[in-house]
Amino acid sequence: MKNETKMTLLMLMATVFWAGAFITGKMGVYALSPLVLTFLRMFFAAIIIFPIMVLNEKDNWRIKLSSVKYAVLTAGVGMIGYHMFFFYALRYTDASKASMINAVNPLLTALMAVIFLGEKLTPRKIFFILTAFAGVVLTLSNWNLQRIISFDLNLGDLLMLCGATMWATYGIIVKRIMPFFTPLKLTTYTFVFSAIMLFPFTAKELISLDYIRIGWMPFLAVLYMAIFPSVIGYTIQQMAIKELGARKTALFINLVPVISTIFAIIFLGEKLFKLNLVSGAIIIVSVILFRKQKV
Secondary structure, three states: OOHHHHHHHHHHHHHHHHHHHHHHHHHHOOOOOHHHHHHHHHHHHHHHHHHHHHHHHHHHOOOOHHHHHHHHHHHHHHHHHHHHHHHHHHHHOOHHHHHHHHOOHHHHHHHHHHHHHOOOOOHHHHHHHHHHHHHHHHHHHOOOHHHHHOOOOOHHHHHHHHHHHHHHHHHHHHHHHHHHOOHHHHHHHHHHHHHHHHHHHHHHHHHHOOHHHHOOHHHHHHHHHHHHHHHHHHHHHHHHHHHHOHHHHHHHHHHHHHHHHHHHHHHOOOOOOHHHHHHHHHHHHHHHHHHHOOO
16 A cells, blocks of 8 residues: 555544544533543643654654643633633534534635734635635524524534634644644644643542542543544644645645534434535535645
């Protein structure tokens, strides 16, 4: 099997892992608070990825004191901020809708890059951003624009849009601070500092949880999110960027809402309105065409 074919199959597997996070996240919020879910995901991910980083970085695994502030910033915005919105969103909206709304993240990142980094957008890119956000508006309103005007919207949908904005902000921060880290090192210390920052706020709740009543399923969901999307998915993505290039690798992420929607129907019994499938398709196609445009 050629390396490119092998890496393509691995990226498809990573995409399935990322899609599964919406399903396991939905399972987790039934029993655990978003704060505890975020802490546990970061804690287990840090434990698993830290030795991988040490082996990979060798003598360069330690973080410089002057770089701690950057890791704390990415932890606060990209991990704690995003995941708090993500888990709270899943309390109030379907996993399938959350994944569709989250699909606009690359477009939000592009808009922020224009504002904060001075990057430019071509007319075609602007067009695809507008069509994608039209799809988001239709998804938020369930194709009833009067709900937009009266602001009669699902809280979970709005929270997921806030989460996508937080992740886009994280992407801009990462672009600025990458000269100080390798991708693996930054990700590892982001997990580490996220867990450290959250622990004082979750310790009391973790001690008082009725673990017997809660059962094993929510914790299995957390372990899935820590191991498969966070560690294995990330590792495959970094390998794919080297083998396939960043542009091709990014295209796989467009499959996440499609796969998560299928999973939501199978595992969560979610029902989808045909019009929401149409608005989801508008978002996904717009993002794909946006990413295919030349810089």
